[in-house]
Amino acid sequence: MASTSVSRVVPATAERVWSLIGGFHALPDWLPYIPESTALEGGSVRRLRNPEGDVIVERLVNANDQERHYSYAILEAPFPVTGYLSTLRVFEIPGKPDSAEIVWSGRFVPQGVSDAEAVELFTGIYHDGLEALHKTLVG
Structure with a gap:
């Protein structure tokens, strides 16, 4: 099993960040890579589509x-992994009420690629996602 984690401090309160990203179907609100999210199974599953038309189906755990x-x-998903589990977290920063830290982490079993290649793939996805979130928050 491989894993990776990326964090980013943003200039917004934890409440504001969570109000933007905390909804399971909110990815299109802040992540340009995912312009479409369709709720399935009463909202516990999301069917995502990226600009290339690839489909990613995820279940809220x-x-x-x-x-x-x-x-x-x-x-x-079109990713070379199985057993993927990811967590998105928002933390308050003590003494900095107008800042928050976001941590996006995941673990997975690479399939047909090395651990390093799978880690590089998801580290890039998380990094780019948190960069997009920062841009959304600062306008």
Whole structure:
């Protein structure tokens, strides 16, 4: 099993960040790579489509609005991994009420690629996603 984690501090309160990213179907609101999210199975599954038309299907595993995090598993995707589980978290920064830290982490079993290649892929996805989030927040 391989894993990776990326964090980013943004100039916004944890509440503001969570209000933007905390909804399981909110990816199109802040992640240009995912312009479409369709709720399935009463909202516990999301069917995502990227600009190239690839489909990614993910299931919400757990969520906690109070603690500002949710975890999800990939059910179907064009990625060379299985057993994918990821968590998106927002933390308050003590002494900095107008800043928050976002941590996006995941673990997975590479299939047909090395651990390093799979880690590089998801590290890039998380990094680019958090960069897009920062741009959305600062306008």
